[in-house]
Amino acid sequence: MLYIKCPYCGLRAQKEFSYGGDATVKRPNINEEVSSEDWDNFVYMRKSPRGKHIELWQHIAGCRQWIKVQRDTATHEIFQTAKVTEEIR
Amino acid sequence: MSQPFRLNKEGLINRNKKISFTFNGKKLFGYEGDTIASALIANGIHLVGRSFKYHRPRGFFGAGVEEPNAKLQVEFNGHSEPNVNATEMELVEGLSATSQNCWPSVNFDVGAINNFLKMFFPAGFYYKTFMWPKSFWYKIYEPFIRKAAGLGVASIEKDKERYEHKFEYCDLLVTGSGPSGLASAYAAAKNGAKVILAEDKPRFGGTLLTDDVSIDNLSGKDWAEKIITELKSMPNVTVKNRSQVFGYYDHNMLVMFERVSDHLEKKSKFTPRQRLWYIRAKETILSTGSIERPIVFGNNDTPGIFLSAAAKEYMKVYGVLVGKKPLIFTNNDSAYETALEFKKNNVEPIILDTREEHSSELIDEAKSKGIDIRFSHGVIVANGYKKVKSAKIGKLNKDKNSFEKIETVDCDCICVSGFWTPSVHLASQSGNKLKYEEKIDAFIPDKKKQHETSVGAANGSFTLEESLKHGFENGSNLSAKITETKTEISIPNVNEKKYGAHDKFWCMPLPKNENPKRFVDFQNDVSVSDIEIALREGYRSIEHVKRYTTLGMATDQGRTSNLNGLQLVSNIENKIVPEVGHTTFRPPFTPITIGTIVGREVGMEYMPTRKTPMHEWHEKNNAVFVDAGAWKRPRYYKLGSETLFEASKREAKNVRENVGICDVTTLGKIDIKGPDAAEFLNRVYTNAWMKLPVGKARYGLMLREDGIVMDDGTTTRISENHYHMTTTTAQAANVLSHLEYYLQIVWPELNVNVVSTTEQWAGAAIAGPKSRDMLSKLYPDLDVSNEALPFMSYKEAEFFGVPSRIFRISFSGELAYEINVKSDHGMFMWEKMMEVGKDFGNQPYGTEALSTLRIEMGHVAGPELDGRTIPSDVSLNGLVSKKKDFIGKNSLGREAFNVESRQKIVGLIPIDRKSSIPEGSHIVQDQNAKLPNPKLGHVSSSCWSVENNNPFSLAIMKDGKNMIGKKFFAVSPLKNKSIEVEVISSHYVDPEGKRVRS
Numbered sequence A: 001m002l003y004i005k006c007p008y009c010g011l012r013a014q015k016e017f018s019y020g021g022d023a024t025v026k027r028p029n030i031n032e033e034v035s036s037e038d039w040d041n042f043v044y045m046r047k048s049p050r051g052k053h054i055e056l057w058q059h060i061a062g063c064r065q066w067i068k069v070q071r072d073t074a075t076h077e078i079f080q081t082a083k084v085t086e087e088i089r
Numbered sequence B: 001m002s003q004p005f006r007l008n009k010e011g012l013i014n015r016n017k018k019i020s021f022t023f024n025g026k027k028l029f030g031y032e033g034d035t036i037a038s039a040l041i042a043n044g045i046h047l048v049g050r051s052f053k054y055h056r057p058r059g060f061f062g063a064g065v066e067e068p069n070a071k072l073q074v075e076f077n078g079h080s081e082p083n084v085n086a087t088e089m090e091l092v093e094g095l096s097a098t099s100q101n102c103w104p105s106v107n108f109d110v111g112a113i114n115n116f117l118k119m120f121f122p123a124g125f126y127y128k129t130f131m132w133p134k135s136f137w138y139k140i141y142e143p144f145i146r147k148a149a150g151l152g153v154a155s156i157e158k159d160k161e162r163y164e165h166k167f168e169y170c171d172l173l174v175t176g177s178g179p180s181g182l183a184s185a186y187a188a189a190k191n192g193a194k195v196i197l198a199e200d201k202p203r204f205g206g207t208l209l210t211d212d213v214s215i216d217n218l219s220g221k222d223w224a225e226k227i228i229t230e231l232k233s234m235p236n237v238t239v240k241n242r243s244q245v246f247g248y249y250d251h252n253m254l255v256m257f258e259r260v261s262d263h264l265e266k267k268s269k270f271t272p273r274q275r276l277w278y279i280r281a282k283e284t285i286l287s288t289g290s291i292e293r294p295i296v297f298g299n300n301d302t303p304g305i306f307l308s309a310a311a312k313e314y315m316k317v318y319g320v321l322v323g324k325k326p327l328i329f330t331n332n333d334s335a336y337e338t339a340l341e342f343k344k345n346n347v348e349p350i351i352l353d354t355r356e357e358h359s360s361e362l363i364d365e366a367k368s369k370g371i372d373i374r375f376s377h378g379v380i381v382a383n384g385y386k387k388v389k390s391a392k393i394g395k396l397n398k399d400k401n402s403f404e405k406i407e408t409v410d411c412d413c414i415c416v417s418g419f420w421t422p423s424v425h426l427a428s429q430s431g432n433k434l435k436y437e438e439k440i441d442a443f444i445p446d447k448k449k450q451h452e453t454s455v456g457a458a459n460g461s462f463t464l465e466e467s468l469k470h471g472f473e474n475g476s477n478l479s480a481k482i483t484e485t486k487t488e489i490s491i492p493n494v495n496e497k498k499y500g501a502h503d504k505f506w507c508m509p510l511p512k513n514e515n516p517k518r519f520v521d522f523q524n525d526v527s528v529s530d531i532e533i534a535l536r537e538g539y540r541s542i543e544h545v546k547r548y549t550t551l552g553m554a555t556d557q558g559r560t561s562n563l564n565g566l567q568l569v570s571n572i573e574n575k576i577v578p579e580v581g582h583t584t585f586r587p588p589f590t591p592i593t594i595g596t597i598v599g600r601e602v603g604m605e606y607m608p609t610r611k612t613p614m615h616e617w618h619e620k621n622n623a624v625f626v627d628a629g630a631w632k633r634p635r636y637y638k639l640g641s642e643t644l645f646e647a648s649k650r651e652a653k654n655v656r657e658n659v660g661i662c663d664v665t666t667l668g669k670i671d672i673k674g675p676d677a678a679e680f681l682n683r684v685y686t687n688a689w690m691k692l693p694v695g696k697a698r699y700g701l702m703l704r705e706d707g708i709v710m711d712d713g714t715t716t717r718i719s720e721n722h723y724h725m726t727t728t729t730a731q732a733a734n735v736l737s738h739l740e741y742y743l744q745i746v747w748p749e750l751n752v753n754v755v756s757t758t759e760q761w762a763g764a765a766i767a768g769p770k771s772r773d774m775l776s777k778l779y780p781d782l783d784v785s786n787e788a789l790p791f792m793s794y795k796e797a798e799f800f801g802v803p804s805r806i807f808r809i810s811f812s813g814e815l816a817y818e819i820n821v822k823s824d825h826g827m828f829m830w831e832k833m834m835e836v837g838k839d840f841g842n843q844p845y846g847t848e849a850l851s852t853l854r855i856e857m858g859h860v861a862g863p864e865l866d867g868r869t870i871p872s873d874v875s876l877n878g879l880v881s882k883k884k885d886f887i888g889k890n891s892l893g894r895e896a897f898n899v900e901s902r903q904k905i906v907g908l909i910p911i912d913r914k915s916s917i918p919e920g921s922h923i924v925q926d927q928n929a930k931l932p933n934p935k936l937g938h939v940s941s942s943c944w945s946v947e948n949n950n951p952f953s954l955a956i957m958k959d960g961k962n963m964i965g966k967k968f969f970a971v972s973p974l975k976n977k978s979i980e981v982e983v984i985s986s987h988y989v990d991p992e993g994k995r996v997r998s
Ligand SMILES: [Zn+2]
Pocket: A006, A007, A008, A009, A010, A059, A062, A063, A064, A065
């Protein structure tokens, strides 16, 4: 079971979180024209890297904040966690 | 009754307390502190089971977790458990143990014929034999294998025992209480660290209990006791025996299996049987010790053959002799300690040492005691079927591949030692790549992967002095980093015997023309020749050899067999062992009960039960409940001997004719506040929200970004910047996360807050033509006319003195209202409604009637919003704004979503107007068509229309709208039904929606 550091609550067990996918995907702006290709990329296309991956988790049984987690998908090592408003290099 | 193999004084058992038990129906006794194994051996019983494949007689081989053979079916405390390790299970009064995998009895086993047919059971037997013909599999092969294979019998009774889970955090977890573990725990405890020390056996001390050593002038056992006593007195230390740390998971999470009360005769009702500990440790000391490995020889599985350290443990811990005429067969010095122990108890052993004559402290001592030592000797084959009677022994030539002399000696047990294998399973599970240590012919942990530090024998250090030193140093250094305190501890003086070098020898050759089975893996019956066959057939990777031969795949995970298997492969392949590599270690290290994994999450505790504030009233009024997620909802209220069908029909009819009330507390409720709330709703819902006035409600539809309908519900504007959103019961949690996602990540510039208020409000729907009359009695001071309180409007008013919210919304398609009060007032509201409603023919209705009402109105719900439908599929495209952007809008333009023949919602009625159409039925053109019959759609919801008094269903059907008026078949192979149906509009009752506005 992973041990995830919520930027608001501290280290908590994985049980308290739910996974939210790739955190680097950016939704096209609302009320702006978007090409079919860009839209399809946003909705469907995801990379599945082996190694470092920046992803979203929600602290669902805690503060309910969505957070960013940089995790190695092969080893589960977590390098960094951050608020969604912060950048992970 | 005397115990012929019990020593008079030796041992740590409590001779003042006799315990009676039975084995295969025979009444026996042992002492408190015995295991089933030690008590049976004391009684001279060695034949305890039959082997897995060949049904060969098997006895005990080890004295603990390494035991491959002695798995028994054990009954105690009123339950029966298979595959119990007899060398670990402690004796309790009244326990009854029986042998497994034998029929009709362990002494005469029909399956043993496999032993004589062994030419048919080579490696890969199962793969080769049962492949063809395919049709034979279910009727012949599978039942045969199921009967012949498997060991014990799982109980089919409900497990009445209590199991628990515990979550714990510590600075240092120490796994094993041998010398290095004790030293580590002690040093860390002295530094003020929070320490957990786990020992899988009942007694602390590990090898200190059996080795002839002294520490600071105390015997090993006394020193261990002193340290444990001091550790137990420290508030920062938790000391646990009967506790096996069996798994090392990610982020330094370790899982421990504690046998809390299996050894107790009596226990209180709430004492758990076993407990699972999830331990998050900052640092972990792996002091798991080592396991002796055997030397392979002919018929080496005969009962009476033991690991030499096990034989010593039986003497020193249990006061039991494994035999009175022992042969000690060794390639190293440690077995000499076993020989000396026999000698001390007036038993004359013969030592067969594969090494050439030489001298060491232990050899000299054995010689001086007059023990018969034969160098360059080994056991070729054990004689005796159900028990060792003699052994053919041989003097090895210089190359150790043939014999200079062969003779037969009488013996009643053979104690074998092929040197020691560090227990590296936890280190390996943590991700540690192991490295091969030439000096000890075994793998030891390499560079740290997580926070695991292996010490003592688990790290390949086999001297006490080294183990203690590493233990103290590592315990101190690791904890000092955490507590920032360092207490100096002087390392004690140690007195131990010096061992000479071991012989790198692991398998006895066979004389010409002799071919007895030489087992490498006892539990899975894998012999030297099986591995040779696998290699001959081209299997090279050790992982493949393992799967093909099943080497090391039994419940003992090859603890005594892995390295010998590797040696064999490396010899044949002419590779060195590290090139062959090792197979993967996986948790659990020892089998653990399913009950422990499940813990308290059984029955009612499987998941939380959510009850509405009116639950008790429903219970008292014969409600039959249905699970809606974690909620309990009344499905119908049973009157007399009514069936579900009769009751729901009555309830629904009453709503259409009079008035009914329904508990709608379970609907998800979300409070939305903030100056940008309207803008947010406008983006979340497909329809327009910017102009909704205060005091009005609106039905809204929510999509996912891929255009699929996510949820629907009404949202009401309570005040300028305050909205009350409702969701379906099932989607409440998802919708909240969805809203939070957009507010926190996508549009953080919107000033809006959302919070769940589902639990804060109790809700009741009042529906039916008489609901307005009833409402006016509930709110005598309020104008409830259609003009003052029109459809989709909202008012706040006092409900008999308590604050309430009135929503004029309808799910049933009837004139209806929904009243919300604070949860605490829910029961009050409900009882008042029942009281006032009497005059109007009010009856409560459950979810079944609710479904009937919504289905015949053509209102979609979960079965139609199934994660595959877009708004136009379910006739909700009127709610999709063309003017504004919203979540999922861009996806609605996708080509496949806009083809004319796309699935659409329709209504179905049976041609005979009688036959109910099962939900899930497929719609086909021709019921007799050849399979696979093309599917045109499926039935999503079915009811008995109370309005038209015949069955009616909703269906999602290809090109649905153009099918209206046509006839098809709804077929349900599951229910064995095929019903001719006609396609009609999905709005079966009141298609103009007049009633809700009346
Ligand atoms: Zn948090």
